[in-house]
Amino acid sequence: MEAIQTDADRVTDEATKVILNNVVKRKKKYDHYKSRHFFSIYFMLGLAAVFLYYIYRTVISPYSYSFYKVYEQFFENPVNLLGTVVLAAVYGSMLYFKKKMDKAEKEYHALRCEIVDRSKDLWKSESAWKNRHLVFQKMKDLYDINLFHENK
Template sequence: MMEKIMLTLDEQVDEATKRMILHLIEKKMKYDHYKNTHFFILSFFILYCLTLLFICYTLIIVPNEYSIMKSITILLDKNHLIFLFLMAVFLFGALKFYYEKKEKAETEFHDLRCEIIDKSHDIWTEEHWSTRHRVFDEIKQQYDINLYYESK
């Protein structure tokens, strides 16, 4: 895929611009990776917590609904339930970690994309200005990167 981009850029831009566009594509792929991983962990975390809540409700809360203290005592006596709660805490930590990574990757990608948009008048000379739309469209179709506007 990147060879195809390089072929369309060969006659139109210099080596530095090619590297910027390739770096932009790499940032987009990194952002997409973190976004997909974060979504997967978030989905799993929600499903896990709902399952854990259902287990605790059916095994502890319902049989001991007359006493909150007895429910808490039974909950703390079961080692496997404590382990399951610790797993939920671990999943929450992983969720937060990947959220921060996703946000950082998105910021880096957006900043580089805006820099390319700002410098597009310097990158494409007058003779290549009309063909820049073809390159922008190709990048938009293949990698879903909008180089026309700075808004996300």
């Protein structure tokens, strides 16, 4: 945040600097949960593909003549049950990270929209108002935070 601080020192007051720091923190938190969520999605898909291939090769293919035998062989091997439990746990973590990501996005977007709405109050002086675009551009370039418009 040092690069923003040097420009913000000339254009903004302390309260505005705190708000800008908070929006950067919330953006980082959102990005963190977003990357975790996508990692858990890909991990779940890969693990499910490997597990289904394993089930096909060890249970379905050799015992395809009888549904009862497939059912019996699936529950007879503890590795199959362990795989099912692991898949359920990874699916649960995927849902957990999705919920956290949505919450972080909501907080980030609300604070970003508040800055856009209150920009006239945050940059009160005429010189600060004319130079606020410098801070907005730095936030866009460094942190990918758009403060020019409320839309994403």
